Amino acid sequence: MCLAVPGRVVSIADRDDTRMAEVDFGGVQKEVCCEYIPDVQPGEYVIVHVGFAIQRLDEQSALETLANFENLGILEEEFGDGFELAARQAGEDVPR
């Protein structure tokens, strides 16, 4: 969970007076809080940790990192279903 994944800001909107962005992570889109990078603009790349943009990143570095993560299956770990991952590890069914 100390992973921080680069993504491209698609759009930005204020929600309940909080700056939220739609961010694309190599095809997976997530809603991300960008209060900590208040002047970020659509088209820019940011590093995202647990749903929060914590720094900007240049496009080339971002794309290289995303390609690496994709190859290593890290994106699935980050955005997959936590209970499914835990159940697989435990060798058990997902509790319902």
Next chain:
Amino acid sequence: MKYLDEFSNPDLARRLLDQIHAATTRPWAMMEVCGGQTHSIIRHGIDQLLPDGIEMIHGPGCPVCVTPLEVIDKALAIAARPEVIFCSFGDMLRVPGSSQDLFRVKSAGGDVRVVYSPLDALKLARENPDRQVVFFGIGFETTAPANAMTVYQAQRLGLENFSLLVSHVLVPPAIAAIMESPTCRVQAFLAAGHVCSVMGTTEYPPLAEKYEVPIVVTGFEPLDILEGIRRTVLQLEAGRHQLENAYPRVVPAEGNPAAKAMLADVFTTTDRSWRGIGMIPASGWKLSDRYATYDAEVRFDVADMHTEESAVCRSGEVLQGLIKPHECAAFGRECTPRNPLGATMVSSEGACAAYFQYRRLDLVEAGGAHA
């Protein structure tokens, strides 16, 4: 031995390794602080590509692993309550408490939910005004801004059914504690890049000076780690001990000022126990007085729970870099990812899990571990 062509840029990896080999004249032991770096090192076999004398000591920078047993037990007690929706990152589900884990609490009917972001927990609190929503707020300085913002928003929105079980820990006091230990073998640190992307680098020069250790802020990808090691070796060989930033594309010296301002408002420094290591003074954050009503320990009256660590699990020694995971007799035998004795075997960033996932067959072939 791993193959260099697995690296995203094999030529650059080769050049960095050549420089590391050329510069190294003596054995050196350096610690990568962050568990994400440990996984990258083991997964890509970076330690096996280094000169024989260079030892990577795996540090305590896995937040899941260092969350103390009694905090896990508090989480389990709160999560089992019928009025509670207990929200956590997925990493925490199978971390063993004294008698069970969050996965089992869920199986027994507890309302445990995995969220991607703490703001998801806040959303649940708004949607379920008749329930108590608790978020398990663990992590280092990288994660703390997200939890701080969530508590700030809860107060701003007047959400009284939200609270945070806080167990935040900090890197610089851990570095100091490691250096103060009489058994310390660490001669240099690769500092955790994403922690520094929030906090900046200004906390580290005094540590480098006081303990006479090079500290190199390092990223997480294989090439970043090789560059961090290269810069560390050059400092060690030259007898220098300075802070260097080998991850400037993500780490400005000042960090993230907006996040630091929020942290200063929501949290205050406190002593924290680290699982397997013990109490480190001023090594964590708790909610500041202004946000004290959002403290789940107080709300659910679990502040006085105390528990003892397992005698079999040697994760404390692993987390301090005193032993490698496979040197524990339980590794791969009583303790596996399926039946973990300690958190280091569970977390995607734990050193024991990394060795089990990527090294077990090598270790068995070498006769160094159990099948």
